[in-house]
Amino acid sequence: MSGSPARAHDAPLLRLVGASFGYGERVVVDGVDLEVRAGESVALLGSNGSGKTTLLRGVLGLAARTGGRVEMGGEPAPSRRSRRRTGYVPQAMTVGGGVPSTVREVVATGRLPLRPWWRPAGRADAAAVRAALEAVDMASHAHEDVTELSGGQQRRVLVARALAAEPELLVLDEPLAGVDAANARLLADALGRLSARGVTLLVVTHEIGPLADVVRRAVVLRQGRVVHDGPLVPELLGAEAVGDADAATGAARLLHDHHVHHHDEDEPSPRGWVDHPDTRPGPGGLAHHPEEHDDERPGAAAAGGQRRG
Ligand SMILES: Nc1ncnc2c1ncn2[C@@H]1O[C@H](COP(=O)(O)OP(=O)(O)OP(=O)(O)O)[C@@H](O)[C@H]1O
Numbered sequence: 001m002s003g004s005p006a007r008a009h010d011a012p013l014l015r016l017v018g019a020s021f022g023y024g025e026r027v028v029v030d031g032v033d034l035e036v037r038a039g040e041s042v043a044l045l046g047s048n049g050s051g052k053t054t055l056l057r058g059v060l061g062l063a064a065r066t067g068g069r070v071e072m073g074g075e076p077a078p079s080r081r082s083r084r085r086t087g088y089v090p091q092a093m094t095v096g097g098g099v100p101s102t103v104r105e106v107v108a109t110g111r112l113p114l115r116p117w118w119r120p121a122g123r124a125d126a127a128a129v130r131a132a133l134e135a136v137d138m139a140s141h142a143h144e145d146v147t148e149l150s151g152g153q154q155r156r157v158l159v160a161r162a163l164a165a166e167p168e169l170l171v172l173d174e175p176l177a178g179v180d181a182a183n184a185r186l187l188a189d190a191l192g193r194l195s196a197r198g199v200t201l202l203v204v205t206h207e208i209g210p211l212a213d214v215v216r217r218a219v220v221l222r223q224g225r226v227v228h229d230g231p232l233v234p235e236l237l238g239a240e241a242v243g244d245a246d247a248a249t250g251a252a253r254l255l256h257d258h259h260v261h262h263h264d265e266d267e268p269s270p271r272g273w274v275d276h277p278d279t280r281p282g283p284g285g286l287a288h289h290p291e292e293h294d295d296e297r298p299g300a301a302a303a304g305g306q307r308r309g
Pocket residue numbers: 023028046047048049050051052053054055
């Protein structure tokens with residue numbers, strides 16, 4: 001492979017090449033190679049402490065990279081542009097706080113990184129917020145105080161906040177942890193719909209549960225290294241939740257001849273799951289980078305993604 005980055009239209013949405021991440025001197029994720037194509041739904045599995053969260057944080061630039069490289073659409077990441085294309089729902093976070101806010105207000109904060117601070121929210125922002133709320137079935141709660149919602153509903157609000165920035169890649173850390181069965185089902189259904197619309201999902205989870213209908217591919221980490229990367233299959237379901245990497249590796253062997261996770265499907269429809277009143281290509285975005293609001297926008301090709309399924 002040449003040293004130059006792949007052209008954006010050929011490149012996986014996310015690529016890790018020998019990527020290592022850690023804290024201080026300590027390397028937690030060690031030399032991981034991983035490619036996620038636009039439109040894929042990938043679960044990141046492994047036992048406690050195997051490095052799942054650190055890998056996500058490394059991809060997002062929240063944990064230090066100690067080796068290798070990360071690319072998004074063939075370009076070095078994290079970058080301002082890659083952050084715009086990525087939505088992040090952190091682990092075990094709720095929306096509690098001293099100041100009462102409505103659900104809609106919280107979700108609207110997901111739009112802040114996309115516009116200069118002096119520009120008031122416009123129709124495109126309103127449409128994106130509405131679509132994000134509808135995507136997680138929370139539109140009917142738009143005017144309620146978030147602090148009065150259940151934990152599971154709050155989790156859906158946080159997913160909506162990430163969606164409000166119209167990300168191409170949605171990264172979720174244990175989205176179902178502590179969520180009751182009914183809300184877990186609703187959340188999984190919402191993720192399934194997003195996936196069907198072309199949003200790429202990378203989900204850290206201990207409990208596949210209802211996500212089994214959504215996730216197509218499993219990457220299992222053990223002590224910071226990938227020990228399985230392939231289809232999510234029943235053999236693996238029995239092993240992953242308890243972090244049984246040996247069983248996962250066995251499943252990987254069973255699946256050796258079934259590299260089905262990059263199956264070609266119909267060409268994707270653009271990501272446009274929000275009907276904007278204006279037609280400017282929607283950038284991705286990360287709700288936690290309010291300082292990033294210049295007018296450099298990813299082009300329509302990047303915004304639409306090149307779904308390979
Ligand atoms: N901020 C930090 N500073 C130092 N070490 C950390 C930090 N965060 C995590 N670690 C260590 O990195 C290792 C991997 O943690 P990480 O949270 O990535 O694992 P995980 O697979 O997500 O675990 P879990 O399933 O319990 O969330 C652990 O040993 C943890 O103690």
